[in-house]
Amino acid sequence: MKSPRVIAVCNRKGGAGKTTTAVNLASELAALGKRVLLVDLDSQGHCAVGLGLKVAPGAATVHALFGEADGGIGLMEVVQPSCIERLWLAPADQLFEHGSGTRDPLRLAQALADAALANQFDLVILDTPPSLDILLLNALSAAHWVLVPYVPHPLSFEGVRQLMRVLFKVMSVQNPDLKILGFLPMTAADHIRQHRSISADVSRQFGAHRVLGGIRNDIKLAEAFAVGKPVRHYAPGCRGAQDFAALAASLLPVIDCTESPGSSLI
Numbered sequence: 001m002k003s004p005r006v007i008a009v010c011n012r013k014g015g016a017g018k019t020t021t022a023v024n025l026a027s028e029l030a031a032l033g034k035r036v037l038l039v040d041l042d043s044q045g046h047c048a049v050g051l052g053l054k055v056a057p058g059a060a061t062v063h064a065l066f067g068e069a070d071g072g073i074g075l076m077e078v079v080q081p082s083c084i085e086r087l088w089l090a091p092a093d094q095l096f097e098h099g100s101g102t103r104d105p106l107r108l109a110q111a112l113a114d115a116a117l118a119n120q121f122d123l124v125i126l127d128t129p130p131s132l133d134i135l136l137l138n139a140l141s142a143a144h145w146v147l148v149p150y151v152p153h154p155l156s157f158e159g160v161r162q163l164m165r166v167l168f169k170v171m172s173v174q175n176p177d178l179k180i181l182g183f184l185p186m187t188a189a190d191h192i193r194q195h196r197s198i199s200a201d202v203s204r205q206f207g208a209h210r211v212l213g214g215i216r217n218d219i220k221l222a223e224a225f226a227v228g229k230p231v232r233h234y235a236p237g238c239r240g241a242q243d244f245a246a247l248a249a250s251l252l253p254v255i256d257c258t259e260s261p262g263s264s265l266i
Contacts, residue, residue: 145181
């Protein structure tokens with residue numbers, strides 16, 4: 001049985017567009033026929049907001065996996081359906097304290113090995129916190145690929161560089177098969193000199209072939225979150241929806257392959 005392919009959406013800098021990317025990419029891949037599980041590891045819980053889901057007080061969340069003793073809870077027990085066909089959510093616990101709980105970096109990988117997940121899902125997308133804690137390490141240890149959104153700004157670029165240092169450590173110990181799916185410019189505007197400069201820096205340091213087509217600045221992306229819908233279901237003709245659709249279409253051939261030549265870190 002083929003296990004779901006796992007994509008971790010990461011940047012060590014907050015505000016880089018991780019959740020916007022995770023929610024909208026998950027929606028686009030579901031629209032392309034994939035059965036997608038979106039896992040919200042960030043205790044802000046914004047994936048549920050982006051999908052218009054209310055997490056009831058006391059409901060099981062993905063953070064239950066990371067207690068000192070997990071109590072035998074399985075990931076399938078926290079999964080909720082969304083209003084989007086073929087898209088489910090494992091929601092976050094907004095009261096979870098980052099830095100608490102287990103120090104086991106493989107807890108999530110073990111949870112994702114559940115045969116029931118392989119029966120129900122083709123893809124798992126992990127929305128991660130920006131902090132360097134056990135949740136980020138769990139995400140990187142469990143993923144096949146890492147997708148790195150970044151805003152073309154010096155602080156976001158520094159977040160990318162910090163993430164790369166973490167990736168090298170994870171690849172040397174917990175997950176030697178981890179690969180970079182790509183670097184994704186957010187709020188991209190080629191007419192702005194700083195945007196061009198930062199993306200050029202990313203290309204020089206990590207390879208131009210790893211820089212993906214960007215997501216242009218579009219207020220509809222924020223408006224979509226405000227009404228609890230992925231942008232393709234809120235304003236399908238807008239720039240943001242077009243860009244995420246193009247992103248999903250470009251990544252699907254790689255996701256469908258067992259191997260992704262040329263995308264590794266080394």
